[in-house]
Amino acid sequence: MRPALLWLLLSLLTGTGGEGMCGAPPAAPARSIPAPRLSAEERLSPHMPESLRCDACHAIAFQIEEQLSRAEGKVGKKVLSESDYMEVLERSCSQGWESYGVQELDGQKRLAGPGLPMQEPMSVMVTGGTWPSRLSKMCHGAVGERGEAQVYGAHRRGPAALRELLCHGDKGPCGGGKAGGPGPPKALQNEL
Secondary structure, eight states: HHHHHHHHHHHHTTTTOOTTOOOOOOOOOOOOOOOOOOHHHHHHHHHHHOOOOOOOHHHHHHHHHHHHHHHHHHSSSSOHHHHHHHHHHHHHHHOTTTOOOEEEETTEEEEEEEEEEOOOOOOOEEESSSSHHHHHHHHHHHHHHHHHHHHHHHHOOOHHHHHHHISSSSSSOOOOSSOOOOOOOOOOOOOO
């Protein structure tokens, strides 16, 4: 009986002897999820790539809406003063933007983060780098181009009105005035 106990103890310590036994957990299937392959423009340009501007605009509209709603909540849902909403808009555009990045889904690169459509749960998102500064720059440009009062007025009419103003209007990156997907691509600019 002692040799059997000794064999059992050695088997447990060295991990041998039980490979073929029933009840062993099955091997987990290996999965490989590649990171998005970014072009030189997507990696290096200080500007938001044309193909991601519509997604970026929706992220900006979401963040502005969140910040303005939070500020109004602090004053009892009242209309903010001009100085208050200007401060909130500046803070919205100057925030970190670190929670946004790029994912590749079905061969198409998309911006991902809060306020954007649910993305593939099993994918790699490239964050940091130039993405936060691109979003900040684009936010400042959108607010400056339309004017703080017009942006705040659209916010007061609701999130859809704000998205329409920033993203889908004549000057928006998501197409010619219709709330849908991106319109025809604009002429390429040398942004590198």
